[in-house]
Amino acid sequence: MKQxxxxxxxxxxxxxxxxxxxxxxxAIAAFxxxxxxxxxxxxxxQQQQLQQVSQQLLQVSSFPVxxxxxxxxxxxxxxxxxxxxxxxxxxxxxxxxxxxxxxxLNDISFDQLLTWxxxxxxxxxxxxxxxxxAVADAPGMVRVRRLLVES
Numbered sequence: 001m002k003q004x005x006x007x008x009x010x011x012x013x014x015x016x017x018x019x020x021x022x023x024x025x026x027a028i029a030a031f032x033x034x035x036x037x038x039x040x041x042x043x044x045x046q047q048q049q050l051q052q053v054s055q056q057l058l059q060v061s062s063f064p065v066x067x068x069x070x071x072x073x074x075x076x077x078x079x080x081x082x083x084x085x086x087x088x089x090x091x092x093x094x095x096x097x098x099x100x101x102x103x104x105l106n107d108i109s110f111d112q113l114l115t116w117x118x119x120x121x122x123x124x125x126x127x128x129x130x131x132x133x134a135v136a137d138a139p140g141m142v143r144v145r146r147l148l149v150e151s
Contacts, residue, residue, distance in 0.1 A: 105144035
């Protein structure tokens with residue numbers, strides 16, 4: 001310690017000021033690079049992750065809540081009849097079987113059938129158990145020999 005004091009006193013006033021200024025500058029630089037910069041970078045990373053998670057939460061919370069236990073509103077016969085009427089589909093026969101319904105349709109456009117089945121499943125929560133199709137005479141047309149659905 002004595003050596004440091006003797007060295008300090010051997011310096012001229014200007015040199016002491018220069019060494020003192022360099023020491024302060026070095027201390028500030030060390031504080032910035034060793035403490036402030038890593039903490040600030042970590043803070044920014046955490047903020048970005050928070051924003052991403054918040055956006056994901058908003059997206060997920062906007063999804064409709066779908067319960068697999070939801071029961072069909074109304075009877076299965078009414079749902080199939082009204083939905084088929086809405087799609088201008090003629091049902092040739094409906095036959096209840098326990099908690100299921102067997103449906104037969106005359107010739108129908110394949111695209112129209114898919115649209116109707118999609119509505120039954122996703123809007124009315126009617127599950128398709130079995131589907132038996134036959135090719136009709138006209139192109140793009142099918143005959144539904146057996147459609148077994150349940151609620």
